Amino acid sequence: MSISARSFNEWLATAGLPDGASQLSKLLGMKRTTLHNQRIRGRIAVSTVIAAARAAHLNPLDVLGAFEPYAALGQERKPVTDAELLSQVSYVDALVHLMSRIRSDFALSLGGVPMAPIPFDDSVRNWLDAIDPGGIRQHISEHGGIAPSNLSTQLAENRLDPALAILASRFAGVSSANGLVVAGMVTDQEADWPLYGRENALAELGDVELIDLVSDRLESLRRQTKRKIDAENAAVNFLETLG
Amino acid sequence: MEILFFVVVLVSAVLTLTRIPGLSHSLNQSIFLSGLCAAVAFGLMLPAVYAFVDGLFLRTNFTDLFAKLALLLAINILVCEIASALRNPRVLRLTAGISGKTILVLTFVLALILFAFTDTPEASPGLGAYIDDPLVLAYNTVIVAYIGYLGALLIGPLLRDARTPPQRLRQVASALLAAGFGLAIVRAVLMVAGLAIDGLYDFGQILSGITALLVIAGLVSAWMALRKYDTSRIRQSALRIG
Numbered sequence: 001m002s003i004s005a006r007s008f009n010e011w012l013a014t015a016g017l018p019d020g021a022s023q024l025s026k027l028l029g030m031k032r033t034t035l036h037n038q039r040i041r042g043r044i045a046v047s048t049v050i051a052a053a054r055a056a057h058l059n060p061l062d063v064l065g066a067f068e069p070y071a072a073l074g075q076e077r078k079p080v081t082d083a084e085l086l087s088q089v090s091y092v093d094a095l096v097h098l099m100s101r102i103r104s105d106f107a108l109s110l111g112g113v114p115m116a117p118i119p120f121d122d123s124v125r126n127w128l129d130a131i132d133p134g135g136i137r138q139h140i141s142e143h144g145g146i147a148p149s150n151l152s153t154q155l156a157e158n159r160l161d162p163a164l165a166i167l168a169s170r171f172a173g174v175s176s177a178n179g180l181v182v183a184g185m186v187t188d189q190e191a192d193w194p195l196y197g198r199e200n201a202l203a204e205l206g207d208v209e210l211i212d213l214v215s216d217r218l219e220s221l222r223r224q225t226k227r228k229i230d231a232e233n234a235a236v237n238f239l240e241t242l243g
Numbered sequence: 244m245e246i247l248f249f250v251v252v253l254v255s256a257v258l259t260l261t262r263i264p265g266l267s268h269s270l271n272q273s274i275f276l277s278g279l280c281a282a283v284a285f286g287l288m289l290p291a292v293y294a295f296v297d298g299l300f301l302r303t304n305f306t307d308l309f310a311k312l313a314l315l316l317a318i319n320i321l322v323c324e325i326a327s328a329l330r331n332p333r334v335l336r337l338t339a340g341i342s343g344k345t346i347l348v349l350t351f352v353l354a355l356i357l358f359a360f361t362d363t364p365e366a367s368p369g370l371g372a373y374i375d376d377p378l379v380l381a382y383n384t385v386i387v388a389y390i391g392y393l394g395a396l397l398i399g400p401l402l403r404d405a406r407t408p409p410q411r412l413r414q415v416a417s418a419l420l421a422a423g424f425g426l427a428i429v430r431a432v433l434m435v436a437g438l439a440i441d442g443l444y445d446f447g448q449i450l451s452g453i454t455a456l457l458v459i460a461g462l463v464s465a466w467m468a469l470r471k472y473d474t475s476r477i478r479q480s481a482l483r484i485g
Contacts, residue, residue: 092484221482228481234330235410235472241328242274242416242462243469 001069001163002043008052009039011066015056027055046070046162050185060186061177064162072166078175080193085201087130088123088182090116091217097202098214115198119184122220125155127182131172139171140164159183247452248285254459255282261466273324274462280317281455284310293368304363307370311354311386319347321458322393325420328465331400338393350389357382374444384434387447391431394424410472416464423457426450 009019018024021039025032028051038044046064053063065074089097093115100107128136141148144164154160160168165179177191194200205213259278265271286292287310297306319338326334337343361378363370373379401421405414430450433443 225481231407232481234407235413237330238328238404238413238417239410239465239469239472241324242465243467 001161002038002045003049003067003069005039005042005044007067008044008049011063012052015052015058015063017052017056024052028052047185059190061180061190069163070166072170072176073180075176077177077192080178080191080197081131081174082201082204083130084127084174084178084182085193085197086205086213087126088118088188088198089202089213089217090120090123091214091221092116093198093202094210094214094217098210101207101210118188119158119182121158121224123182123184124158124160124179127178128155128160128168131168131174131178133172136168136171140168143167245290247449248288251285251452251455251459252282252289254456255285258459258462258466273320277317277320277324278462280313280320281459284313284317285452285455287313288368290368294366297366303366304358304361304370306366307368308355308358310368312351315347315351315386315389318390318393319343322397325397325401329400329404334396334400337396346389346392350385354382354385357385369444369448371444371448383444387431387434390427394427394431397421397424398428410468412464412468412471416461416468419457419461419464423454423461426454426457430454 012019012024018027021032021036025035028035028048030048030051035048038048049064049067050060053060056063061073061077064070065072096110096113100110137148137151140146141151144151144161144167146154146161146164151164154164160179160183162180162183162185165183166176169176169179175191177186180186181188181191181193188197189195202210255278259275259282262271262275262278266275287296287306293306293310296309297304300306323335323339323343326338335343337346357378361370361373361376361382363373363376363379365372367373370379370383374383398421401417401424405417405421407414430447433450434447
């Protein structure tokens with residue numbers, strides 16, 4: 001859901017940002033024509049508002065919360081849950097942690113490996129599964145006005161419209177900002193996620209829970225890899241037969 | 244139309260030549276054969292060539308039968324290759340399998356029988372001068388309907404492939420092939436449904452020429468795609484992320 005250009009222009013004036021398309025687009029690091037088209041249509045994309053907030057050295061969530069459709073983001077933010085933090089652990093992170101837990105020499109050599117930045121493949125799907133109290137996809141489809149197949153497409157592309165992310169958060173009773181974090185629209189710092197939150201959540205997992213997490217991630221990796229290899233084999237066969 | 248057919252012959256011949264280097268490694272044999280048959284089929288339809296070749300036979304317009312046989316072979320071989328490229332067992336069965344070969348043979352036998360009963364004293368490529376004769380029309384319709392049938396088999400799988408990322412040039416190849424076979428269906432429907440419209444034959448022939456050019460453009464795109472997307476690179480571990 002986009003934001004009205006009129007409200008955006010009013011906010012620009014209050015934030016002390018230039019109003020001219022050339023200056024503003026340069027400041028936001030986006031194409032002048034893209035910004036111009038959004039203004040002509042009267043609808044400003046959420047990503048533009050976020051870029052403008054960052055340019056004004058303001059928290060994007062606070063700025064988004066000032067606009068009507070995203071008022072929920074401006075309200076008091078709940079702390080991120082452990083389940084959400086663990087959902088943002090990639091299979092590489094989980095494997096590194098498992099190996100480090102198994103042998104101390106591995107822990108020494110892998111200790112400097114940073115965790116995968118958010119978003120990574122399937123970070124949105126993992127988050128949605130982690131917060132799902134049951135029937136979350138159906139709820140999003142029914143109340144967000146999106147067909148289940150289109151929702152699946154968004155998840156497969158590792159994205160979720162901000163309005164749908166907020167809808168999902170409300171349904172699950174978690175902070176409205178977290179969906180925007182896992183989709184890569186805002187950073188975990190901007191959403192006040194704790195520093196080393198993911199590392200600490202991993203460290204607090206019991207051995208069996210850690211193995212379960214690795215197992216889940218590997219199962220998902222297997223599915224993705226199989227799909228990728230099938231597509232690649234089909235492409236190679238096509239090219240070698242007709243090319 | 245003559246110019247269009249000449250262009251088709253030219254590009255078919257050039258396409259066929261590009262496949263020669265692969266022949267020694269048993270690559271592209273079928274595409275080479277298909278291109279050769281297409282070049283022969285459209286080449287025979289050029290009036291000057293047609294008149295010369297037809298002079299060699301006792302029966303007038305016997306050349307047209309050869310041209311149509313070459314065309315049927317070209318398209319059948321090509322469709323089998325595309326079905327194999329798309330790994331579509333249903334299309335393969337209905338083109339390269341026993342049922343597919345039976346349909347091909349029956350089509351040609353039917354065309355042969357209809358041709359035998361036609362009376363065309365003057366040489367005319369595609370028997371265009373006699374298209375008002377119901378037997379000649381039926382003879383041409385059989386061939387066009389068979390090509391339309393092959394087009395109908397392929398268009399769905401090709402459109403699906405054209406929407407499958409990531410190799411853009413491969414998607415273009417599938418889209419061009421789908422457009423070509425789509426036109427072949429249009430041509431067949433026009434021929435079967437619009438029997439009485441004047442000038443439809445000439446329009447249909449133009450559609451055939453455009454169909455051939457679209458299909459050839461699709462094959463050229465596939466040829467370029469193979470060189471652009473190094474398949475050994477495609478085959479590296481799917482797990483590598485950095």
